[in-house]
Amino acid sequence: MNRHRMQAFVLSRYGGPDAMELREIPIPVPDEGELRVRVMAAGLNPVDYKLREGGLRLINRIDLPVVGGFELAGVVEALGPDVRRFDVGDRVYARVDTALLGAFAEHAVVHEDFAAVMPRSLNYAQAASLPLAGLTALQALRDELHVGPGTKLFISAGAGGVGTLAIQLAKYFGADVTTTASPKGEDLVRQLGADVVVDYTAGDFAAGLGGFDAALDLVGGETLERTLGIVKPGGSVVSIAGVPEPQTAVKDLEESAWVTAIFWTMSMSIRRKARAAGIRYRYLFMHPSGADLRQLAKLVAEGSLKPVIDSTYPLERIADAFIALEAGHAKGKIVVTMEGHRTM
Ligand SMILES: NC(=O)c1ccc[n+]([C@@H]2O[C@H](COP(=O)([O-])OP(=O)(O)OC[C@H]3O[C@@H](n4cnc5c(N)ncnc54)[C@H](OP(=O)(O)O)[C@@H]3O)[C@@H](O)[C@H]2O)c1
Structure with missing residues (x-):
């Protein structure tokens, strides 16, 4: 694969399952205060299909096409200007910006205020299941x-x-x-x-x-x-x-x-x-918060909170993950993993 491009699950119009598809698109560039994360796993949530169906248009006016996905875990691989809290190589998890999304991809940008170092004891799939x-x-x-x-x-x-x-x-x-x-x-x-x-x-x-x-x-x-x-x-x-x-x-x-x-x-x-x-x-409509993610990480470290994973799917099978999500019977979270996609 071209080193400047990546696989991403893109929403191009509002509608049913076929409104989202895997595409090769440019790797995003981090702006001021943003991290670029090599995404290792991303969590699915009912909001993903509600957004796809157009149910959030009143409150979440995003420009289409957009890479879907509200939460991720991965490794910081590049820093935009003025990032203070993180370094390249940090293992982080985040609930991304509601207006930007982007977690269903091999790389994503997220503002540092919305990220935290992920709990040490967790693997990427477990960490990606927690933020939202x-x-x-x-x-x-x-x-x-x-x-x-x-x-x-x-x-x-x-x-x-x-x-x-x-x-x-x-x-x-x-x-x-x-x-x-x-x-x-x-x-x-x-x-x-x-x-x-x-x-x-x-x-x-x-x-x-x-x-x-x-x-x-x-x-x-x-x-x-x-x-x-x-x-x-x-x-x-x-x-x-x-x-x-x-x-x-x-x-x-x-x-x-x-x-x-x-x-x-x-x-x-x-x-x-x-x-x-x-x-x-x-x-309540929840809000992204790095500070609250640090609190959750502390609870995981103390043993007071553990993720519950229903199932994991590789990114290339994300459409199947959506079918499972939309059936509405998940016990815990459904997660997609990107590790099979690494070319560098
Ligand atoms: N406002 C916000 O900020 C916000 C944030 C997160 C989520 N949400 C919303 O909150 C809702 C729940 O999200 P989620 O991620 O927990 O969903 P989910 O994981 O898809 O929930 C599935 C689970 O709900 C159980 N269930 C379904 N109907 C039920 C009922 N009538 N009584 C008891 N259990 C029932 C199912 O159990 P069985 O299959 O065993 O029946 C299944 O285990 C969704 O509508 C989501 O969009 C809103």
Whole structure:
């Protein structure tokens, strides 16, 4: 292969699976404050296909074509001007810039503020599985739900990419954790520390549950509505899969007044239900953060957090990885690895 070009999984238009394809394109050049990373592995997330389908156009206005992929692990191979924190050869992991993406490629640029040295004990696939889901779980539990010792916490969909990390972080903060899983996910969520597991495929998961101080909703829709019914007055529900509300636009996305107004309208019904139950409702859109990745690395080093990998695929089989992701049954994370592509 040409040394100035690389394999990348490119989104060229909004649509179904055939809207993304592997292509050979130029290797990116790092700008001010940016690192170029030789990508060894990249994590897949539901946001990858939501973006492909055009579902994020209101809040993530990117110029197509774009290399997809929100998170990666690899080795720093070049530095743009004014990089202070990293050197060539550092093993790093990152949730890349929402507006630039680029993780599904052999090389990617990422701003140094969004990267951290990856946990030493992990391989690249494990490290690449952590940034997006790990930051989401950390920011929701620590910053929005203020989970601490004795918090009675409900987490829906504990066996997925975010859920497997959220359970571990919630236990680290000292919470008492109830989660939902199908029979196929039950052993996993128990091993990760869940105190109570409810089989959501056996009927209404909320029947028999109640009195929670806080809930993290990873499903949205009817699950979110039922979750409002099991949290006690004065408690909080944070969703990452339900309906965005005005604070999402203002606090997470720094969006315009008209996006704030759209979110206000979209969330009217769920906010009214939450208010009637005396509960605070918040939809969180996670943000990239090198500082928070350093915190996650510390927890991995201490043994308080471990990645859960559902499956790994080589980059040339990324279309198959997307089929598995979109089936919606991952236990932990799906990851693609680039090591087979090395030519130098
Ligand atoms: N707002 C944000 O910043 C943000 C960040 C990250 C993720 N998200 C969103 O959060 C959601 C979860 O993400 P993820 O990465 O964890 O997804 P995921 O890994 O694809 O989730 C799959 C898991 O969810 C379980 N599941 C599916 N429906 C369920 C239900 N009704 N009740 C309980 N478990 C259920 C499945 O279990 P079974 O197959 O065993 O049934 C499977 O193990 C997605 O919608 C994603 O887009 C948002």
